[in-house]
Amino acid sequence: MPALTRTARMTGLFYLGNAITGILGFLIVRPQLFAADDPDATLANLVTHESLARAGVALELGMVVTQTLAAVWFCRLFRTADSFAARGIAAFGLVNAIVGLVSAALLATAVEVAVDPVGDAAANVQVLYLVSDSLWGVGALFFGLWLVPMGWCVLQSRWMPRVLGWILVGGGVGYVLSAFIRYLVPDAQVVAEALAYPASVGEFWMIGYLLIRGVRRQAPDEAPPTVRTPAPVAS
Numbered sequence: 564m565p566a567l568t569r570t571a572r573m574t575g576l577f578y579l580g581n582a583i584t585g586i587l588g589f590l591i592v593r594p595q596l597f598a599a600d601d602p603d604a605t606l607a608n609l610v611t612h613e614s615l616a617r618a619g620v621a622l623e624l625g626m627v628v629t630q631t632l633a634a635v636w637f638c639r640l641f642r643t644a645d646s647f648a649a650r651g652i653a654a655f656g657l658v659n660a661i662v663g664l665v666s667a668a669l670l671a672t673a674v675e676v677a678v679d680p681v682g683d684a685a686a687n688v689q690v691l692y693l694v695s696d697s698l699w700g701v702g703a704l705f706f707g708l709w710l711v712p713m714g715w716c717v718l719q720s721r722w723m724p725r726v727l728g729w730i731l732v733g734g735g736v737g738y739v740l741s742a743f744i745r746y747l748v749p750d751a752q753v754v755a756e757a758l759a760y761p762a763s764v765g766e767f768w769m770i771g772y773l774l775i776r777g778v779r780r781q782a783p784d785e786a787p788p789t790v791r792t793p794a795p796v797a798s
Contacts, residue, residue, distance in 0.1 A: 567780040568777035575773025580629035588622035602689035609677035623667035630660040648712035655709035662702035669695040674716035707738025722778035734762030
């Protein structure tokens with residue numbers, strides 16, 4: 564297996580791990596613990612399901628690890644296609660990891676406050692979860708920004724379908740806009756969510772392509788290299 568293909572599949576594996584930990588943490592664990600309008604219910608959920616709450620913290624830490632590794636491996640994969648954009652993927656991806664790290668610390672604190680109450684435990688736990696939620700909300704800026712150079716690298720390298728590159732670029736821009744809409748126009752949450760859908764399509768397509776195909780060495784429309792005939796030597 565060529566080295567570039569191995570790098571691509573390792574990148575896809577880390578990206579898949581990031582998606583799995585994110586889905587489990589946000590779509591399965593968090594809704595079972597956090598009641599947005601009821602601090603007492605959130606506290607009761609954390610006390611009753613302490614193991615699940617700690618698993619939620621572990622999942623966020625898993626997102627941090629896989630996000631960091633994916634960011635570094637994307638840089639390694641695309642550095643020969645466009646080194647500036649590849650470094651951009653790594654930089655923006657590491658900011659995403661920092662967002663996850665801070666959120667994990669907030670959730671871990673919420674668990675500790677629930678188990679060993681400090682002050683108004685229900686209010687404190689609720690605020691910690693709300694800050695974590697807002698952190699991911701504003702973090703959408705960098706979730707979008709890291710997709711833009713990723714899509715650009717796809718277009719520059721021609722190792723993957725060009726449509727995928729444009730979806731990643733457009734999805735990244737949509738993700739950034741959704742972060743502003745979420746706070747500037749609170750009644751337009753449906754629009755904010757819709758703007759993030761193309762990014763999800765692009766990310767899962769990228770994961771699948773990296774794992775199954777890896778990269779294609781030469782774009783279909785790329786002409787073969789021209790063989791230059793050496794000039795005759797004058798006698």
